[in-house]
Amino acid sequence: MSHPRTGRALISALAATMLVATACTGGTPTSSGAPTSSAAASATEAPQQGGRVIEATISDIATMQPVLVNDTASGRATGLIYDTLIQQDAKTGEVKPRLATYTTSSDGLTYTFEINAKANWSDGKPIIAQDWLSAVTAVGKSAKTVRKSTFQDIVGFNEFCAPAGAQCKATASTISGITIDTANPKKFSVKMTKVSCPAILDLGGATASPMPTHVFGKYLTATSKAEDFDNAVENTAPTVFSGPFTFKEWRKGDQVIFGKNASYWQGAPNVDEYVYKVVANTTAITNGLKTGEITFGSIIAKDLADMQTVDSVKITKYQSLGYTFIGWNTSSPTATGLADKRVRQALAYGIDMDAVIKAVVFGEATKQVAHHVPVQWAYPSVALEAYKFDKAKAQSLLKDAGWVAGSDGILAKDGKKFNLTISTNSGNTERETLAQVAADQYKALGINAVSKPEAFQGLVTKLTTGDQTLEATIIGWSLGGDPDPYQIWHSSQIPDPSKNVTGFGFTYFKDAAMDKAIEQGRNPTDGNCSTAARKANYETFNKILNENQPYNFGYSNNVLAVSNKSLQNFEPGSFSTLYNVHQWWIKK
Amino acid sequence: MRTFILRRLLFAIPTLIGISIITFVIVRLAPGDPIRLFTFGSRATNEDIEALRHLYGLDQPLPIQYLDWMWKLVHLDFGRSFIYNQDAAALFMQYVPNTLQLAIVALALQLVIGVPLGVIAALKRGTWVDGFVRVFGVAGHAVPAFWLGLVLILFFAVQLRWLPSQGMLTIGKDNWDLLDRFKHMLLPAIVLSLTGIANYSRLLRTETLEVLSQDFVRTAHAKGLHERTVMFVHALRNALIPVVTALGGILAGLIGGALVIEQVFSWPGIGRFTFAAAIAKDYPVIQAGVMISGVLLVISYILRDIAYAVVDPRIGVK
Numbered sequence: 001m002s003h004p005r006t007g008r009a010l011i012s013a014l015a016a017t018m019l020v021a022t023a024c025t026g027g028t029p030t031s032s033g034a035p036t037s038s039a040a041a042s043a044t045e046a047p048q049q050g051g052r053v054i055e056a057t058i059s060d061i062a063t064m065q066p067v068l069v070n071d072t073a074s075g076r077a078t079g080l081i082y083d084t085l086i087q088q089d090a091k092t093g094e095v096k097p098r099l100a101t102y103t104t105s106s107d108g109l110t111y112t113f114e115i116n117a118k119a120n121w122s123d124g125k126p127i128i129a130q131d132w133l134s135a136v137t138a139v140g141k142s143a144k145t146v147r148k149s150t151f152q153d154i155v156g157f158n159e160f161c162a163p164a165g166a167q168c169k170a171t172a173s174t175i176s177g178i179t180i181d182t183a184n185p186k187k188f189s190v191k192m193t194k195v196s197c198p199a200i201l202d203l204g205g206a207t208a209s210p211m212p213t214h215v216f217g218k219y220l221t222a223t224s225k226a227e228d229f230d231n232a233v234e235n236t237a238p239t240v241f242s243g244p245f246t247f248k249e250w251r252k253g254d255q256v257i258f259g260k261n262a263s264y265w266q267g268a269p270n271v272d273e274y275v276y277k278v279v280a281n282t283t284a285i286t287n288g289l290k291t292g293e294i295t296f297g298s299i300i301a302k303d304l305a306d307m308q309t310v311d312s313v314k315i316t317k318y319q320s321l322g323y324t325f326i327g328w329n330t331s332s333p334t335a336t337g338l339a340d341k342r343v344r345q346a347l348a349y350g351i352d353m354d355a356v357i358k359a360v361v362f363g364e365a366t367k368q369v370a371h372h373v374p375v376q377w378a379y380p381s382v383a384l385e386a387y388k389f390d391k392a393k394a395q396s397l398l399k400d401a402g403w404v405a406g407s408d409g410i411l412a413k414d415g416k417k418f419n420l421t422i423s424t425n426s427g428n429t430e431r432e433t434l435a436q437v438a439a440d441q442y443k444a445l446g447i448n449a450v451s452k453p454e455a456f457q458g459l460v461t462k463l464t465t466g467d468q469t470l471e472a473t474i475i476g477w478s479l480g481g482d483p484d485p486y487q488i489w490h491s492s493q494i495p496d497p498s499k500n501v502t503g504f505g506f507t508y509f510k511d512a513a514m515d516k517a518i519e520q521g522r523n524p525t526d527g528n529c530s531t532a533a534r535k536a537n538y539e540t541f542n543k544i545l546n547e548n549q550p551y552n553f554g555y556s557n558n559v560l561a562v563s564n565k566s567l568q569n570f571e572p573g574s575f576s577t578l579y580n581v582h583q584w585w586i587k588k
Numbered sequence: 589m590r591t592f593i594l595r596r597l598l599f600a601i602p603t604l605i606g607i608s609i610i611t612f613v614i615v616r617l618a619p620g621d622p623i624r625l626f627t628f629g630s631r632a633t634n635e636d637i638e639a640l641r642h643l644y645g646l647d648q649p650l651p652i653q654y655l656d657w658m659w660k661l662v663h664l665d666f667g668r669s670f671i672y673n674q675d676a677a678a679l680f681m682q683y684v685p686n687t688l689q690l691a692i693v694a695l696a697l698q699l700v701i702g703v704p705l706g707v708i709a710a711l712k713r714g715t716w717v718d719g720f721v722r723v724f725g726v727a728g729h730a731v732p733a734f735w736l737g738l739v740l741i742l743f744f745a746v747q748l749r750w751l752p753s754q755g756m757l758t759i760g761k762d763n764w765d766l767l768d769r770f771k772h773m774l775l776p777a778i779v780l781s782l783t784g785i786a787n788y789s790r791l792l793r794t795e796t797l798e799v800l801s802q803d804f805v806r807t808a809h810a811k812g813l814h815e816r817t818v819m820f821v822h823a824l825r826n827a828l829i830p831v832v833t834a835l836g837g838i839l840a841g842l843i844g845g846a847l848v849i850e851q852v853f854s855w856p857g858i859g860r861f862t863f864a865a866a867i868a869k870d871y872p873v874i875q876a877g878v879m880i881s882g883v884l885l886v887i888s889y890i891l892r893d894i895a896y897a898v899v900d901p902r903i904g905v906k
Contacts, residue, residue, distance in 0.1 A: 052759065052760060054759055059864075060864075062671045062672050062673075063672070063673060068673060070626060070627065070630055070671075071626075071671075143639070143640075143643055144640070144643070144673060146627050146630050146631065146632035146633075146636045146637075146640070147630075147631065148633075148636065149631050149632075149633050149636070150631060163639070165635050165639065166633075166635045167633065167635060230673065231668075231673070235673070236672075236674065251856070252679070252682045252683065252856065252861075253682075253683060253686075253856030253857075253860060253861055254686075254755060254756060254757075254856035255755075255759060257759075273760070275759050277755070277759060278854070278856065279754055279755075279854040280754070280850070280851045280852065280853075280854040280860065281851070283738070284753070284754050284854045287741060287742075287745065287746055287753040287754065288753055288754060290746050291745055291746055291749060291752070291753050293752060293753060293754065293755075293758075293759075455618075455619060455620065456620075456625075456867075457618065457619060457620030457622075457625050457867070457869055458618075458619030458620045459620075460620060460621075460624055460625050460628045461619065461620045461621045461624050461625070464624060464628065465624075478629075487631070500634065501634065502624075502634050502637070
């Protein structure tokens with residue numbers, strides 16, 4: 001699962017997929033400031049109790065109901081108050097038990113979970129299998145969730161969910177594939193219709209965080225309507241919690257205040273309060289970190305040098321789980337050259353991405369030449385073409401493809417000039433600069449390239465609905481926990497307005513071998529979901545992309561997490577920041 | 589007076605209908621599909637998107653959507669936010685007090701500083717004081733609010749640490765901690781009031797100079813009235829009439845102008861909230877925001893007209 005980065009928070013936190021074993025490369029966090037003394041303090045000193053953590057966020061939360069979450073801020077907020085069954089290692093992405101341990105049947109079709117015996121709700125009631133079932137039931141009943149497809153492979157889910165349509169049948173009153181152990185109310189099994197390697201992160205992830213049945217059960221009866229659950233007051237003011245924090249107050253547009261859950265099953269948090277402070281922009285985050293009004297937040301590369309002069313903060317760098325790219329419309333009726341692989345390769349050789357990274361993000365990124373990023377285990381071990389800047393090679397490839405410079409210096413073929421418009425979302429300075437720099441470098445190849453910022457809202461619709469006016473688009477992906485690239489790269493995801501098909505395949509590139517590799521990495525016919533087996537498929541997939549260059553894969557940014565030095569045990573990683581939030585403490 | 593108010597309220601209805609049509613059309617003419625936008629990147633299937641579009645009535649023809657919205661509107665149902673899944677008007681109203689308190693303090697600053705500055709400049713015409721007020725009048729207009737806001741934050745908050753850099757209240761402080769609220773409000777209110785101070789000082793200077801040259805002021809002097817009486821009872825009352833005229837529009841201007849200030853100071857007001865809703869294409873919130881602001885604007889103009897009549901006895905209310 002992946003989602004686009006918008007620069008604001010209209011992005012999903014639906015991520016969730018699978019990793020059986022781990023084989024991770026790169027991505028080790030590095031720090032500057034005074035991390036050594038800070039880390040040493042965390043390791044040797046007993047945590048002090050009390051204090052408050054203030055995290056800066058640019059977007060307000062929208063809901064505190066995991067089933068309805070559709071944005072990053074809400075996803076993080078619900079993560080503080082509702083624990084998930086499983087979690088991923090913050091640095092490697094390895095799947096680990098959290099609320100529950102799990103086993104997989106030999107045929108890969110049945111998962112059995114057992115919730116920790118100590119795990120209780122904040123009101124003292126035990127967290128049981130029925131609470132997990134309530135969450136899945138809510139997804140099935142809700143009219144406002146967009147998570148129904150997450151559980152479509154559970155036996156009986158499609159028969160249960162409503163309203164009736166292409167996926168849901170609304171003919172059953174229960175989900176037949178979910179069985180709660182009659183002898184142990186904390187144990188349950190889930191039967192799937194087919195082997196699905198990413199499924200474990202769906203079943204044990206945020207969408208299916210156990211939901212207090214004694215609170216929400218009244219909205220999920222056989223006669224309940226969708227709006228009963230969708231409009232429940234507890235969705236915005238929850239009352240019972242399984243996570244390390246409890247909800248106290250939501251001052252809209254300003255702050256969300258959480259208190260410590262003194263009876264948290266993994267041990268009460270050290271800090272008394274956790275506050276999401278909503279600020280206007282990255283400048284406000286930088287200022288707040290300098291003045292100490294904010295305990296931690298992420299800054300942009302432009303502010304790094306300034307922040308490095310501040311004594312009171314610690315800077316932790318790690319690679320983001322995503323990348324910024326230029327997507328080529330390989331079926332563009334206007335920029336016809338993009339249909340030719342040699343032209344796309346020339347566009348990769350013809351841009352000095354290392355220089356671009358220095359100019360655009362001050363060197364705080366790593367060049368990408370394929371889909372997966374180095375912190376993912378799916379990142380290929382085999383060598384890929386690095387596409388080092390080579391103007392002569394780019395020109396040669398363009399010439400081979402039939403593009404020859406005219407008297408005005410512009411490349412042309414069959415009497416048609418090579419015009420190229422690179423679109424990106426306006427207001428995102430980084431992408432606007434990248435578009436401008438890319439256009440300048442392509443002009444040097446003889447391509448009449450221009451950059452065109454346009455409103456993100458319009459760009460989104462154009463990209464996903466098959467609007468052919470876009471020739472090249474700069475945008476970014478935030479990748480999910482599982483490396484499954486189906487939604488971006490499988491040919492079924494290519495938009496087709498004539499059939500009312502929408503999707504993220506806006507390069508219109510397809511390759512049968514690539515489709516097969518994606519399918520086998522997702523739903524292997526031999527049922528083998530091991531990391532090794534999936535990685536082999538993803539190497540094939542990345543090699544095809546690397547050779548065909550439907551994107552110029554751009555770069556993967558570093559996350560620059562800045563925290564006040566008083567904050568201890570704060571060790572964020574590419575896959576998670578809050579995994580150990582109950583162990584954070586403030587040194588007074 | 590009652591007839592006057594009733595008539596003005598009656599006239600407000602076509603104004604508000606006009607606002608509703610313009611808002612509805614502009615919001616929908618802007619490119620992009622709201623459902624596709626807020627589900628972008630999620631696993632929402634085409635079916636999910638179509639179901640949501642149906643749920644919110646977005647699959648209906650535009651005239652039907654408009655009539656449906658208006659029908660609900662007359663029943664005081666502003667719809668539910670796409671993003672927050674909460675009542676759009678109730679959401680918007682939560683931000684109104686935050687913006688109003690900032691606007692009212694800024695307005696008070698404008699009057700308390702701008703009016704005396706203008707009067708003093710008129711009385712000290714041609715002196716360095718007059719020169720200062722006139723230069724200030726131009727500078728107050730010329731300095732961009734966002735720039736001044738950032739400079740003040742860097743100086744008073746980041747460098748000197750005298751004042752907070754953002755927000756409305758220190759985290760952990762009680763809502764009624766007025767001193768803390770005042771500290772947070774000081775910088776944004778100063779920036780927000782700057783243009784108004786410049787306006788008022790210039791306006792008052794001009795009006796006072798004009799009134800001072802009128803016959804009735806000379807008569808008052810000739811009658812041997814004390815200078816202070818002439819100034820405050822005769823001259824200033826007349827000079828203030830245009831100020832009152834400007835008041836109705838200025839409150840609306842302050843609320844509108846607060847957008848930039850709210851953005852710079854992370855102030856949780858209607859400007860930031862509506863801006864975010866516009867970016868997210870949250871139709872119900874944008875429409876509720878514009879309609880409620882429209883009603884507030886109409887009310888402020890009616891109040892202005894009443895105040896105008898009270899201040900200027902020559903104007904009757906019929």
